[in-house]
Amino acid sequence: MHHTPPIESALLAAMSAQAGPMGARAALVHLRDKGFEVSESTISRLLRELDDRALTASLGKKGRVLTEEGRRAAANLLLDSRRASNFADALNLRDVHDLVDHLAGRRGIEREAARAAALRARPEEVARLHEMVETSGSGRWQERLGFHRSIGEVSHNKQIQAITTTLFDERLDPLEHLLVLIGIKQEALVRWDEEHRAIVAAISARDPDRAEDLMVVHLDGMIRDTELFADGGNAHVIHAVLAEIEST
């Protein structure tokens, strides 16, 4: 997919918001207002590129307008950025309630991921999952988002993959530390480890019902552990870690 640079998105958005044609000078002022450090030559090169790609059309001295294709591109970019900010908002966890909701959302997606993985994972992918849970069993096991990310990948379901890659974004790595902390305090790490192995065994046995059930049990357990941890007078610990994540 063509990745649109922010400056190009900003320019297309500005032209789409404007009723008439936009001149190079107005485009320059607008982009500088938006915080882009651009020169006049950069602007004219950018505008020529947009012309070449038939996203804009020149009206001579009056400036340029978006073509129909350009308007479509601008509308899509707007949708993309709304979607991105919706996700960013959802991943901005504030309290125990948000964290439990996050795990419950994961349970809904990941049960389908585990199911699809049992049906679709390639033999070499199953081997990699085995390796992942075996090497982690040597006493230094931690609840790893990596395991969950991998299940999403090997589901070979585009819809699931799109959601899981966003859910397991590296920005959420500090969340893993929080879950490890909860796992240690609730003495749940060994159990989580065993559950990971059992999920891989079910995927390996090509048993979708069992893989799905085990994933639900695994996330139910994590939700319960999180609630018990919070109820045990540790809600402030969760809030402090989440606040730290948000500020990074």
Ligand SMILES: [Zn+2]
């Ligand atoms: Zn897990």
